[in-house]
Amino acid sequence: MLKSRWTYYLVFLACLMPLGYLAWMWPQVRINRIEYVARFTGDWTIGFLMASLAITPLRRIPWLNGLIAFRRTIGLFAFFYGLLHAFHYYQFDVQWNWDIMKEDLTIRRFFIAGMAALLLMLPLAVTSTNWAIRKMDGKRWQNLHRLAYLAGIAGVAHYLWQGKAATMYPLIYALLLTLLLGVRVMLYIQKSRRQMSVR
């Protein structure tokens, strides 16, 4: 079922739903619209990024193996919402004021981490085409795509450094990321042990 073409279209459509919802809400939000959009797009960027990272361990569960078919799409949507999030900030909040941009990106760790997360996702998006996967050898491609974890760390740091102590969500994401990294390390250790015992 997970491998059917229709499921793929459904997932693609589901990934577009936040954008549709935002377009629908846009004229209705009249107070603090800039903050509303920044938070909405930020939440979906981190959500998609975490979902794409979660697929790697989840696909080990036999009946969830088909999830792998959606990893690339979900990862690309993380980048898309991240771009929208950053573009919206620069266009509507900062209005491309170079002095503010420079100050943000040199002295404010919150913005430095956000930009780092976005830039770390860029090579992943660029090399996600079938052509790039064919051109790069499997090992190199896999190593490059581990940058997704660094993007996750930078994204969570950005969220934590937002400085709104009243919300638990950044901590929940930090916990989830730690769990995903932990599983990854465990799988790596297991694999190395298996290889050692074969030799």
Ligand code: HEM
């Ligand atoms: C150039 C890159 C980025 C810029 C300039 C930027 C800027 C911002 C701004 C201005 C806010 C709103 C802060 C507030 O209302 O107090 C925000 C919030 C947020 N951003 Fe970013 N961001 C960037 C990249 C990212 C990336 C790549 C992610 C995810 C991986 C991300 C995730 C978030 C989250 C989760 C929030 C908090 C949303 C909430 O409060 O519910 N941001 N960001």
